Amino acid sequence: SQQGEEDPQALSIQEGENATMNCSYKTSINNLQWYRQNSGRGLVHLILIRSNEREKHSGRLRVTLDTSKKSSSLLITASRAADTASYFCATPYTGANSKLTFGKGITLSVRP
Amino acid sequence: DAGVTQSPTHLIKTRGQQVTLRCSPKSGHDTVSWYQQALGQGPQFIFQYYEEEERQRGNFPDRFSGHQFPNYSSELNVNALLLGDSALYLCASSKQKQLQETQYFGPGTRLLVL
Numbered sequence: 643s644q645q646g647e648e649d650p651q652a653l654s655i656q657e658g659e660n661a662t663m664n665c666s667y668k669t670s671i672n673n674l675q676w677y678r679q680n681s682g683r684g685l686v687h688l689i690l691i692r693s694n695e696r697e698k699h700s701g702r703l704r705v706t707l708d709t710s711k712k713s714s715s716l717l718i719t720a721s722r723a724a725d726t727a728s729y730f731c732a733t734p735y736t737g738a739n740s741k742l743t744f745g746k747g748i749t750l751s752v753r754p
Numbered sequence: 755d756a757g758v759t760q761s762p763t764h765l766i767k768t769r770g771q772q773v774t775l776r777c778s779p780k781s782g783h784d785t786v787s788w789y790q791q792a793l794g795q796g797p798q799f800i801f802q803y804y805e806e807e808e809r810q811r812g813n814f815p816d817r818f819s820g821h822q823f824p825n826y827s828s829e830l831n832v833n834a835l836l837l838g839d840s841a842l843y844l845c846a847s848s849k850q851k852q853l854q855e856t857q858y859f860g861p862g863t864r865l866l867v868l
Contacts, residue, residue: 672854684861734854744796
């Protein structure tokens with residue numbers, strides 16, 4: 643099955659530092675999506691990168707995708723305490739089946 | 755423009771009871787998906803509704819059922835509750851023509867089964 647698996651499972655950094663999170667998946671994809679979840683609440687979409695893209699930026703976020711290695715990374719630059727959250731990568735099944743498959747997520751703690 | 759809304763926010767039930775959770779999709783969206791998220795885990799797909807029919811289903815027992823109304827809102831019903839059904843239930847909406855694109859999630863309903 644397609645499944646995003648993130649690493650590390652937990653990350654603790656100082657405010658102002660950069661945070662890098664990685665995701666691996668198993669089968670071919672149309673796109674890969676990153677979501678953030680604050681304190682067990684709803685997921686907020688951060689960024690979507692398509693299979694024909696290698697890098698994408700959105701504000702302080704930078705996402706890369708390496709389809710040959712079936713991996714993606716999310717970089718948050720100049721982190722803030724408000725970035726403290728869980729981060730998930732998700733891949734939709736290809737074709738008409740669009741369910742998202744999530745990994746277990748990465749818990750990011752940004753210390754003030 | 756209202757986003758995805760869910761009700762109630764929290765719910766406490768006892769084993770064997772039945773529960774109904776509700777979701778209103780984002781304006782302009784016609785497809786609703788439900789996910790279950792156990793503590794410390796990622797969301798797991800339950801099922802998806804479009805045109806008032808279940809279109810896709812994850813690996814969940816028949817105790818989990820749903821409904822979609824003509825206004826695109828949706829309900830998730832769980833019968834014969836088990837302790838293991840305790841989780842955060844998330845609703846996500848999207849457009850049928852853009853199923854592979856971003857899904858918009860509601861704040862979730864936290865269900866505790868005692």
